Amino acid sequence: MPNADELLVAICAMVESEQSNQMSLTVVVGGAVITGRLAPEAVWRERVSEVLRDSDRLGPFADVFTFDRREDRPDRGEAPTHLHFHLARILQGTLGIPETGGMYRVAIKGVSAWTVGDFSYSDK
Numbered sequence: 001m002p003n004a005d006e007l008l009v010a011i012c013a014m015v016e017s018e019q020s021n022q023m024s025l026t027v028v029v030g031g032a033v034i035t036g037r038l039a040p041e042a043v044w045r046e047r048v049s050e051v052l053r054d055s056d057r058l059g060p061f062a063d064v065f066t067f068d069r070r071e072d073r074p075d076r077g078e079a080p081t082h083l084h085f086h087l088a089r090i091l092q093g094t095l096g097i098p099e100t101g102g103m104y105r106v107a108i109k110g111v112s113a114w115t116v117g118d119f120s121y122s123d124k
Contacts, residue, residue, distance in 0.1 A: 004081070004108045012080040012108065016040050021086065028113040029106050035118040036088025036101060044084035048103050082107055091119060 015023050015038045026035040039047070049065040052058045085104040089096030096119075 004079075005111065005114070008083075008108055008111060008114060009079050012038065012083055016080055019043070024116065024118040025083070025085075026115050026118055027083065027106060027111045029110045033091040033119075034085060034088055034104055034106060035091060035096070036085040036104070037118065039084050039086045041080070041082070041084050044086060044103060044105070047086060051103070080108065083111070 011023065011025070015021075019040050019042075021037055021039040021043060023038045024036070025038055026033065028034075045065045049062045052065065053062040083106045085102075085106065087101035088104045089098065089101055090104075091097075
């Protein structure tokens with residue numbers, strides 16, 4: 001398994017420590033291009049939990065996302081292992097899927113390329 005990009009880990013750690021959701025990022029993972037804004041893991045988990053809770057069929061899964069697994073870690077200063085995107089889209093040709101943006105969790109070690117900023121398309 002490849003080593004995680006130290007600069008990308010540092011960016012993710014900064015998002016986690018500042019509790020900010022304003023850092024836009026575009027990554028390539030397994031050939032897919034994902035673009036959006038990073039969110040702290042706790043914020044991301046809470047938002048996913050809210051969406052699931054509102055679903056008749058998926059409501060029981062909501063608690064899985066609110067349980068903070070980081071409490072079980074012996075070293076809380078551990079480097080982040082995942083990027084947590086919100087308002088994110090998978091880019092396919094001239095489309096972003098979903099159009100409104102989604103919630104994606106991406107393993108940092110799986111990122112093969114990245115750039116600061118997000119991409120959007122225009123028909124003009």
